[in-house]
Amino acid sequence: MGKKPIVIGVAGGSGSGKTSVTKSIFDHFTEKSILMLEQDYYYKDQADVPMEKRLQTNYDHPLAFDNDLLIKHIESLINYDSVKKPVYDYTLHTRSSHVIEVEPKDVIIVEGILVLEDERLRNLMDIKLFVDTDADLRIIRRMLRDIKERGRTIDSVIEQYVTVVRPMHNQFIEPTKRYADVIIPEGGHNHVAIDLMVTKIQTILEQKEIL
């Protein structure tokens, strides 16, 4: 392995297509060379918080995340040390009892709504991406996904979107676009942007082999 892994941040609003972009990039490489850290897995542990309170937590505010742990894990992986990544349960709104042992790799992708908001995280990144998708598409995608995969109802998705997700997006997420090196419109199916990123990463990996 080369001297230091490359760290790529992928930010953008909820439902913008961050996870889809990241997975599409990921699928072009073998598991030997690339790993993914989801900021969502680093929501603060709420095991001791009663369920009624968990339902009231603002999951779109920077303070909802345990960025200290995320930063510690990125720093360990940069030093080629393995980490125990937490696993998040969206239905229970807290960490599950499982952890995933993550081995260090040459490419680290850090993905999440607010990964460009924390200056300490930005300083660890070599490439910063922002997935930029219109709000109407984001809410439609989120509605379908949250009902299918995260145990939500139409009413709960709309209520959370109007009261929390939308205002927090405008206050905290959208302004981080200014820190991006590359802005990817539409997300998941933007093959041109995904191919450009894949080529860039391949070049970096090839250079590492030579060095």
Ligand SMILES: Nc1ncnc2c1ncn2[C@@H]1O[C@H](COP(=O)(O)OP(=O)(O)O)[C@@H](O)[C@H]1O
């Ligand atoms: N370009 C796209 N067109 C249509 N649906 C998409 C597109 N990109 C993502 N999706 C879908 O929208 C939902 C949210 O995408 P996801 O990648 O999970 O977004 P994020 O991680 O930003 O919240 C998923 O169900 C995904 O399959």
Ligand SMILES: O=c1ccn([C@@H]2O[C@H](COP(=O)(O)O)[C@@H](O)[C@H]2O)c(=O)[nH]1
């Ligand atoms: O317990 C939780 C944790 C998070 N959320 C919502 O998830 C999104 C972030 O995930 P994306 O995959 O980027 O959509 C965030 O907007 C939170 O509102 C939640 O509802 N409950």
